[in-house]
Amino acid sequence: MRVGIGYDVHRFNGRRPLKLGGVRVPSSRGLAGHSDADVLLHAVADALFGALGEPDLGEQFPPGDPRFRNADSGTFVRAAYATVKRRGWRVGNVDATVIADAPKLVGYKARMSRAIGRLLEVDAARISVKAKTTEGFAPGKSGIAVHAVVLLTRQRT
Numbered sequence: 725m726r727v728g729i730g731y732d733v734h735r736f737n738g739r740r741p742l743k744l745g746g747v748r749v750p751s752s753r754g755l756a757g758h759s760d761a762d763v764l765l766h767a768v769a770d771a772l773f774g775a776l777g778e779p780d781l782g783e784q785f786p787p788g789d790p791r792f793r794n795a796d797s798g799t800f801v802r803a804a805y806a807t808v809k810r811r812g813w814r815v816g817n818v819d820a821t822v823i824a825d826a827p828k829l830v831g832y833k834a835r836m837s838r839a840i841g842r843l844l845e846v847d848a849a850r851i852s853v854k855a856k857t858t859e860g861f862a863p864g865k866s867g868i869a870v871h872a873v874v875l876l877t878r879q880r881t
């Protein structure tokens with residue numbers, strides 16, 4: 725087995741739609757970033773790379789690279805997962821915590837689990853997405869932060 729941890733944070737920016745875990749979430753504010761700023765998928769991708777001992781997301785997909793401008797962050801997770809499979813691993817489970825004071829995510833967590841499960845070819849029951857507010861403490865107030873842990877298990881042959 726291998727375990728990986730991922731963390732990411734993006735600042736709020738009013739100019740673009742909010743995407744979390746591959747799901748469009750209605751919000752008065754989106755997140756700033758070079759890609760689509762899907763902070764949850766970034767943390768999941770980094771957890772996958774971490775479990776493999778691979779260079780982190782920022783090193784593999786440098787912010788500022790014009791190829792990834794407004795990119796669907798599913799691309800990053802798919803790239804990480806392709807490496808997972810190539811090395812003979814599969815995803816046991818993912819546990820993520822989204823730290824945000826707004827918007828309320830209660831109605832969207834299950835959809836995020838399903839969307840991430842599709843990217844990683846596992847049942848949504850193996851993908852936990854939890855949401856936490858910070859009661860006004862940064863960074864939940866001025867952006868969204870995510871912690872994600874992934875467990876990889878050996879692919880059955």
Ligand code: MG
Pocket residue numbers: 732733734757761762763766
């Ligand atoms: Mg990021």
